[in-house]
Amino acid sequence: DGGITQSPKYLFRKEGQNVTLSCEQNLNHDAMYWYRQDPGQGLRLIYYSQIVNDFQKGDIAEGYSVSREKKESFPLTVTSAQKNPTAFYLCASGVAGVDTQYFGPGTRLTVL
């Protein structure tokens, strides 16, 4: 059963803590992406990776970090430097050079 998965579905964090969101895909896609979704706004790109061991900052990378050690995995760390981390986080993947992105189910992060 191919697809893209994110875990956990809900995540709570205390202020000042780092937290890592998981994203895994078994679609053999080279490219992976992280987006943030806030009410009333379109998706905003945090980071993207077109190939293993390489990634680029998106439009709102400050306070976030990523790694791409494996083709299947693209974890996102929300650091304590992110001033307003409460949001719905979406991971996507796609074939590099091809436009369509396929999304995971999302992780809702709430900072207490």
Add this chain to the structure above:
Amino acid sequence: GESVGLHLPTLSVQEGDNSIINCAYSNSASDYFIWYKQESGKGPQFIIDIRSNMDKRQGQRVTVLLNKTVKHLSLQIAATQPGDSAVYFCAENFPRAGGYQKVTFGTGTKLQVIP
């Protein structure tokens, strides 16, 4: 600047009627457009796409129309069903250096189907 927007934030449609969701884009260099459907608490789901060399593309119960002259995109859903209730996003892609396609997403239109 670059932007993708929707004319109506909420659209209410009677079950069985056709729905039309609109989107305006501002970047004339955009060459690929996608419509996504997002149900509450879930990730966006690909519905249909269209390239800039086309004016119309049809899928199952859905049709996307592209008017490059006025930079307008629409999604038509035939015989709208309760399961169509969701937020619909348009997205535009335009090529950038390095082969990466920059994607800009609209804020979304909420479609409410009245039984």
